[in-house]
């Protein structure tokens with residue numbers, strides 16, 4: 001049986017491929033690309049049908065972060081000319097959220113820049129969630145406030161949060177080259193705290209930072225082992241004024257291969273095409289919908305996305321449908337695991353992800369793979385080669401967000 005038949009058969013059974021099989025997906029050629037998309041599409045449709053979940057970002061606090069994440073326009077020392085503002089008031093955030101929900105979003109993602117929340121910040125977010133749920137009790141709320149201290153996840157859960165987002169972003173081996181002010185272990189700890197409090201864990205990655213294929217496979221397997229219920233796949237938006245501004249090394253084809261690898265390793269998990277969709281997939285975005293079952297509607301935290309109506313038109317034209325508020329996102333067996341975690345009757349980790357029962361699942365470590373560097377490799381070591389978009393810098397594609405939360409202009413939804 002060839003690679004794609006094997007991966008399809010495993011995915012349809014909810015089984016995880018081997019690391020070698022995952023690496024082989026990233027090494028496929030452009031001639032094989034549509035076969036890769038078709039195989040991943042079969043797995044996607046098995047668990048998620050033709051539904052697309054829409055998520056809507058509300059940036060509660062923008063810029064002014066003391067952390068130094070190299071990819072981030074809000075980082076310490078960033079020269080990116082983004083919107084900078086401190087905490088939105090609950091009614092301002094609720095207004096922005098309402099626009100997203102009216103546009104079809106099922107989940108609102110409340111994000112604030114910073115290393116992590118103070119207890120006062122948890123109070124602010126509690127008030128904001130109350131304002132949003134007053135207007136629409138059905139809306140899912142995911143909170144993203146950085147590193148959590150003890151008991152903060154429990155407070156967010158008690159206040160009505162459904163999920164907590166904290167991305168691992170890249171492999172443990174390369175993390176130290178991307179960020180110096182906190183560690184990969186800090187990030188794992190926060191995902192575990194959120195999960196342990198009964199919040200659905202949303203944790204994903206950023207591709208295109210100069211990482212190797214092995215790094216990508218490392219982080220995607222780590223996310224599976226952590227039991228992340230949703231995996232946002234970000235494609236680096238190289239903002240001028242950040243250290244990674246020149247990292248233009250993704251092509252639409254490479255992005256589709258990465259999405260397919262993530263789908264095969266997480267067959268029954270929400271896979272979301274996150275930031276960078278318009279910048280890197282460009283006209284190939286509809287093919288991404290055959291692999292991922294979730295996207296952000298409208299704008300991102302600090303950059304503009306395509307118009308919300310264009311997102312909706314794309315979904316319809318590609319033959320998909322927006323997931324409704326009453327529809328479950330995860331397949332029944334995954335939702336049952338999440339519900340068990342929420343009631344404290346299970347560890348919250350997908351059974352197929354953890355062969356050792358209810359142990360400290362996020363603590364699994366992989367032996368470093370041969371050839372895996374301790375720092376990001378030059379982009380030329382990626383499967384597609386350096387700046388494979390003909391070496392072009394496409395900073396014309398990066399548009400700083402100037403509307404919605406924190407401005408007087410209507411949000412894009």
Ligand code: SF4
Pocket residue numbers: 065066067068069072073074075076112113114115146
């Ligand atoms: S990713 Fe978060 S913690 Fe890192 S610099 Fe950006 S806002 Fe700060």
